[in-house]
Amino acid sequence: MTDLRFSRDDLAALARTMLTRAGLDRDMAEVVAEFLVRTDELGVTTHGVSMVPYYLPELASGRMTASGRHEVVRDNRVTMVWDGNYLPGHWLMSQALDICMDRAREFGMTALAIRRSHHIGCLSTLTRIAADQGFVCYIATSDPSGKWVAPYGGTEPVFTPNPWAVGYPADGHPVLIDTCSSITTVSKVREHIGNGTRFEHPWMLDAEGRPTNDPAVVNAEPKGSILPVGGMDHGHKGYSMGLMIEMLTQALAGHGRAEAPTRWGGNVFVQMIDPDAFGGFEPFLREVAALNEACRSSRPIPGRPPVRVPGDRAHETVTRSQSDGVSLPEEVWTRVAASAAELGVRLCTPIGR
Amino acid sequence: MTDLRFSRDDLAALARTMLTRAGLDRDMAEVVAEFLVRTDELGVTTHGVSMVPYYLPELASGRMTASGRHEVVRDNRVTMVWDGNYLPGHWLMSQALDICMDRAREFGMTALAIRRSHHIGCLSTLTRIAADQGFVCYIATSDPSGKWVAPYGGTEPVFTPNPWAVGYPADGHPVLIDTCSSITTVSKVREHIGNGTRFEHPWMLDAEGRPTNDPAVVNAEPKGSILPVGGMDHGHKGYSMGLMIEMLTQALAGHGRAEAPTRWGGNVFVQMIDPDAFGGFEPFLREVAALNEACRSSRPIPGRPPVRVPGDRAHETVTRSQSDGVSLPEEVWTRVAASAAELGVRLCTPIGR
Incomplete structure (x- = not known):
């Protein structure tokens, strides 16, 4: 299958129209659509506008809240807890990033735990916003309604894959680490089954x-x-990571598996750090540059491409998206087009067609 | 080889005497010896009093600083940077934990990056102190003078194994996660070579x-x-973890591989969180209990023991150490005894011999 390319504005308008048609508040739809397109620009097409068809039934059934605000459960200045009321995760995270950057400017570091968000999408899309403004941004998420990964040595699943990401400034473009505590993800499992x-x-x-x-x-x-990261061989390491992420996202948020929620949702832990409140921004960049250079110049395994630093490929994809338009796999476009037709929303046209 | 058992006071006195005989300040030797014995009590005998023979030549050559204080490079209240001046890591960490717990009580959360510490030993020994007082304590460490782990896809080593640990309160005894970003450790490599x-x-x-x-x-x-965690199969996950830990411990400390130090040392990142400044201590315990229970009751893989939560085994070992004395492998005791003889320090006697 070939990829199709689109103007970012066309794609964003399409996603926005579909989401508002399904009942989502206009301001929220604007933010969600923008974040989904940014995700496609990064090349993470599993989590971009391809998510719209999954969000529509959530909006229709009321399982994704279509308007209103989150509740501030706790504001201790350096630490915060929100109840997201199952509002769209991108919209919640947009506000979370803003307040966390403000607080990190003021205190040097801050963290926010969110219970009951809806799906927050691609973590790199979020950490990149903060890294571009000079922050170290760590985000982890879990869904206390999901059970996919077993603890090491067990057979009954307990955890979600528990993605975590960290983005931070570097020479040229930010480092964007985005991974999880299981070997593979629910999306990949579904893709293979499909x-x-x-x-x-x-x-x-x-x-x-x-x-x-x-x-x-x-x-x-x-x-x-x-299987957790490390598999049968050393899966206690992935198990440890999964436990930590459930603790950060659920135990600190005061809501999680103890309440046994059954609704698709996301608990989130966001931490924002200003390097200027530690050893300083310039020394930070100097150390990151030395480390990245050492990695990139490590002699590759014969037959393999040069070593990359996480964020290198995203940077190339973003650059190409900006010059040539945003690329979507035909399979994604087919699904989005079918959803748009159902809603009676007019499709945009791929570039050069 | 069989294990020998000792009174904790005898072992601590022996370690303290050996360290002071080698020139270490008496107050520091007291703390280092105490932390080493606590490590043996946890069952981590690779990092307990077995380290004394490695510290002695460091003290003799002045590569481990034997007296004086660390420098406070930055104190931003919520964030701090210290220069450890290659003082004993246990002694530095003892003070680091105290100030971080104080600051976490005040602000809800705090972090300290330390450059140029000497070896900080077993991370669980440290996180356990904070977890026992109700805190979530994350510690990561790297040594910018060491190169053992290659970035995924490369062959030239760049990183140290980059251990990380998190300890947090739970019903009964704390959860003590203590792992690293490579599959195995330098100690294990040396043990196998030996x-x-x-x-x-x-x-x-x-x-x-x-x-x-x-x-x-x-x-x-x-x-x-x-190999990084995940190995040839999915080693990009361990590589990501290794990068993050070098960033936290070196880039935030403003000192690391860019300075190309050649001296055995440790850069450290400590983060302390008070659950009461998030969703509250009781809800925190409730979520952790639900999660731990789900893990422990996950049906084990046939032929394997029941699933454990990290910290379960340590708790059993500590309990046994308290009733029966501290256990040391004969190999460790032989090495410690040889060092003691060289220094002219009188050995203690194993229990029941």
């Missing part, structure tokens, strides 16, 4: 505790799971 | 980029490396 394909490696565990590359074990009864 | 044994799995990479279970590749020319 395509009828298997993983290249045994990244799943069936309910009998046997590693397998078959994604369909998650639909079996009893249910299989996704 | 014993002439190989790793059970291919956790090393030779200089030609081939995975191997031979620890001796780190002594080859050109030098091999330790």
